[in-house]
Amino acid sequence: MIKRHAWQTSESQVTPEDVYKQRRSFLKLGGAAAAGSILAPYGYAQSWRTDEDPAPFEAATTYNNFYEFGMDKTDPAKYAHEMSVDPWSVKIEGMVEKPGSYNLEDILKWGDQEERIYRLRCVEAWSMVIPWVGYPLASLLKQVKPLSKAKYVVFKTLADRKQMRGMRSRFSLIDWPYIEGLTIEEAANPLTLLTFGMYGQTLPNQNGAPVRLVIPWKYGFKSIKSIVSIEFTNRQPRTTWQQLQPKEYGFYANVNPEVSHPRWSQARERRLPGGIFGAERIDTQMFNGYGEQVAHLYKGLDLTKNY
Ligand SMILES: Nc1nc2c(c(=O)[nH]1)N[C@H]1C(S)=C(S)[C@@H](COP(=O)(O)O)O[C@H]1N2
Numbered sequence: 001m002i003k004r005h006a007w008q009t010s011e012s013q014v015t016p017e018d019v020y021k022q023r024r025s026f027l028k029l030g031g032a033a034a035a036g037s038i039l040a041p042y043g044y045a046q047s048w049r050t051d052e053d054p055a056p057f058e059a060a061t062t063y064n065n066f067y068e069f070g071m072d073k074t075d076p077a078k079y080a081h082e083m084s085v086d087p088w089s090v091k092i093e094g095m096v097e098k099p100g101s102y103n104l105e106d107i108l109k110w111g112d113q114e115e116r117i118y119r120l121r122c123v124e125a126w127s128m129v130i131p132w133v134g135y136p137l138a139s140l141l142k143q144v145k146p147l148s149k150a151k152y153v154v155f156k157t158l159a160d161r162k163q164m165r166g167m168r169s170r171f172s173l174i175d176w177p178y179i180e181g182l183t184i185e186e187a188a189n190p191l192t193l194l195t196f197g198m199y200g201q202t203l204p205n206q207n208g209a210p211v212r213l214v215i216p217w218k219y220g221f222k223s224i225k226s227i228v229s230i231e232f233t234n235r236q237p238r239t240t241w242q243q244l245q246p247k248e249y250g251f252y253a254n255v256n257p258e259v260s261h262p263r264w265s266q267a268r269e270r271r272l273p274g275g276i277f278g279a280e281r282i283d284t285q286m287f288n289g290y291g292e293q294v295a296h297l298y299k300g301l302d303l304t305k306n307y
């Protein structure tokens, strides 16, 4: 069975069609754990909450940020197929009991796959509701066993100019590879999802195949795609967006309607994809609405300074 939790965005917001139309290809994941639990049938309530409509599969897979493939929202859908994701392995490095290079097939088995329907709030002030499939990153931590001196986890995306045409662009300002990081406590929080699928199928390349993070209480740029390295360290890393603009993007990047981006307010967001009259504007919630699960992580921290 797919586990559900009270803090999830209501299951009624994803249509059975969206899930079942796409889910067959999830079988390609191969791992018995993955396929078995994903395909278990589950019910859908009929009540729809118009303020939290899920993005149709089409929208979530054609409006993307994945700068390795270009800066336009439509570039990843056009060019991410040029990346080969099979075979795939992830290096586990640094302050950890079981370092090594692990095949995706092995990593898939390290946790129970479940569906998580989360709001994704981009720092650019748009958001979508997306049904992801994965297991808590905490399950991976249990397998590889970080040493007690490890205080941070650093993630890196594949960086291959041959396969990623955005990297070859002369407009690219990023110092590749794309790097993200979390504190060990954030990494172990049950909301932090190591993600292999969406809408009941394997992740499309443009959404970060074959494995990415989804951290729903932080701005979308923390949810790093196509991960090839997970490193444990005692030093806070300089993340990609921090390196580019430290005054605009911090290490924590918790969704916070009260801390404006220097160039725009974060108080409201456009819920995509929107209808014929455009996207609805809604209030942004502290921690993207997940405060009950994560606010304790930031006790005593000044969130206006640690943005
Ligand atoms: N490697 C990598 N990961 C990335 C990005 C990127 O450019 N490169 N963009 C981030 C941003 S800004 C957002 S909003 C989300 C978008 O995820 P989605 O396209 O699956 O909705 O991915 C994040 N992960």
Ligand SMILES: [Mo]
Binding pocket: 065, 121, 122, 123, 124, 219, 220, 221
């Ligand atoms: Mo974003």
